[in-house]
Amino acid sequence: MSNLFDLLVAGLATGAIYALVAVGFTLLWQTSQTINFAQGEFVMLPAFLMLAAMHVGAPFWLAIILGILLSMILLGLAFKLLLVDPMMRHGVLPLAIATMALAIGIKEAVKQFFSAEASPFPSIVPTGDVSILGHAVSLQSIGVLVVAILAVFGLTALLNRTSLGHQMQAAAQNPTVARIIGVPVERMILLTFLINAFLVALASLLITPIYLAKFSSGEVLGQAAFIAAIVGGFNQVRGAIAGGLLIGVLDNLAAAYVSTQYRAAVPMIFLIAVILFRPQGLLGRAEERTV
Template sequence: MHDNAFLPIVLSGLSTGSIFSLIAIGITIIYKSTGAINFAQGEWVMLGGLLAAFGVSHLNLPVWAACVVSTFVVAAIGVLSERCIIARIREPSALKLTLVTVGLALACRGLAMLVLGRSPQGYPGLSGDATFALVGAVVSTQTLWILGVALLAMCTLQAFFQRTLVGTAIRASAANEDAAALMGVRRENATTLTFLIAAAFGGLAGALVTPLTLMSFDSGAPLGFKAFSAAMLGGLGNLQGAVLGGLVLGVIDALAGGYVSSQFKDVTSFAILIAVLVTRPQGLLGRRDVVKV
């Protein structure tokens, strides 16, 4: 691999890492709200990509419109999942909710296979098939779109949680449910909103990444597992950690694939993840829990 390919590889890694970050944010906010790991997050990514592809190929929608519509549809699926399934669980616990999301993921995968087909699907990027030259290498313009849209989405979410009353209420409910209830914050509404946001981020990630890597009904689990690894790497429950973990994991994947072998990139990234968690179990930006006895 020539040295002039380093920057394009890193840029590609940041693009992929931005997708991991978007998915990891969804996992993180649901974890903060319920204490459960949402294993359906990857399937929402898959649905976002397949629905956008359906909109482009069957409904003749512009690519940008298909991406927007698919994001809203997946967000609606997230809300319905929470209202019709999660909210109806009696005596919910983190383990019980996590197991339910596994079943929800399997249901989404089967439904996608039946309705949207088994064949991998894709569509042109937001700028078509345009490319640009970078240090002697050719890079897809979709990479820049992914970086830009992902950065905007992350900044918007950060502003939502830090500067709006609703975002503050969600954070308060996640931090201390009883104290938030005394202030008039309903736990049910906060949980529904977190599922809506998580599903929207998943759908957006799927719509953005599909032009670069074709999406199929079984693509959700690998993406979800990588995003979960990113959340763990950055510090599970930490939004900034989810972003950092996704970017780090994406760059590691790209460098390992470019300079070692594409067959070993997953091995390399997970080996580094294990090393970090062994030496720093709380992740890069997480904090150790202090328990007084």
């Protein structure tokens, strides 16, 4: 039983990070129909930006700020202006393929400029344990969960409680009408790209101390977050959150109770089941798009 508790906590902590990344997937999809297959690499890169800042002598806190800012410029602004905007005109599929190419480009560039070997990354949460219900739970797991939950709550509050959030939702749901009533749709779309960049940088900061900074570490994350977004519902932020947590827990339970070799298959099987029986995702709503 204690084993189950440990697995749940570890699964939730990993799942919270999947959720952050998955939320980015749904945001980009809703506002600009972008399926970003480089999302995993977007999580890998900020850690290296922070490491680079530390190499030139910045203290860790400054490196975090610089890393997040640089991520927002590179993975938010530049990504939208240089890749999404020019490719968007050609449709969803060419854009998706372009993001796959971008993923390879980012990976190879990191390998070139840093190295193919993993690097250690400092943790923002101190190591140690606290006792919860008689179980020792690591501070790192709790820290990851708390930061991720705060980020998600912050985002939900922004979307639902502020005028800016309402404008973003309007831009996402019906750009034409939004434009007519005076919503600066283009700016709102750019804002979602910046938010996505912020979320992946945050995920990077939380996950890299555990997974280590390595050029290939985005592959697993990107795939898990993509599955999480589909399982939860690609068009709902809350769906992505639920999907992320669910995949995190499912992955850990599968590794413990099914088999380590087939752990990667279990979320996939779950994904197939969801697509077959509830194609809009667990919390998503069915939608039709004009083509």
